[in-house]
């Protein structure tokens with residue numbers, strides 16, 4: 001199974017799925033999640049200073065013995081470090097914890113009114129120094145992006161926002177597309193809310209997939225980069241299986257809807273075909289939008 005890469009406005013590429021490490025406990029739990037993620041095929045990991053697990057991601061990647069250029073690492077400058085004098089020293093600590101001399105993507109974690117403009121200048125300096133291969137923002141709404149685009153020397157490559165079928169943010173997603181900014185979807189599973197939705201269940205059954213896989217696939221269909229989080233082995237793998245599916249009479253006769261168990265039965269990989277949501281699925285999923293926020297709401301941040 002190959003993961004598509006999207007092109008960033010820097011010319012570099014980003015794998016179209018990443019393992020989200022928000023609320024992944026620091027220490028052994030995080031190291032284990034990353035190790036399982038690597039075994040499943042993830043090569044893109046999303047951490048942040050505020051998650052307190054940069055060092056455990058760094059340690060797990062070191063243990064993997066993969067070459068640095070084989071993985072895509074994102075971190076974010078936390079709110080408390082967005083002051084102009086704090087961005088650089090905090091970023092240096094992040095690099096140390098990650099055991100690397102560069103990140104693939106560095107984000108401003110939240111559009112803090114009094115700090116975001118100065119902080120962006122620091123990110124531009126870091127980008128120019130080569131220690132972040134791309135820079136971007138998180139939780140920015142259209143008005144925050146308009147301010148940034150009017151002033152910046154280097155355009156943001158990415159805006160990472162809460163995005164899922166229950167919070168579709170189509171105006172913001174379209175705006176980012178027009179401006180050449182890749183949208184990343186955090187909490188693509190709405191933090192586990194709504195996985196029992198009947199529309200999701202119907203579409204999941206039709207494709208021999210799970211509701212979670214349909215939610216993640218929806219993010220891919222609209223051209224964004226989902227960052228599902230899990231610390232459970234089966235779910236980490238399940239969430240990655242969104243690019244292909246098993247299609248054969250034998251597969252359809254298997255009682256479970258999870259493609260994972262089909263693979264576990266040793267069915268031949270030649271029978272794997274692309275997993276895609278069709279127009280009817282997308283129309284049905286569009287109706288699930290209900291502005292459900294499971295995290296911060298930056299809408300009214302001036």
Ligand code: A2P
Pocket residue numbers: 020186187188189190191192195212213227228229230231232235236238239
């Ligand atoms: P856990 O870490 O215990 O597996 P999001 O990425 O939208 O923030 O969602 C994360 C939440 O969804 C976590 O509570 C996670 O729990 C749960 N989760 C992740 N993957 C799945 C899955 N495939 N099926 C059900 N729940 C999941």
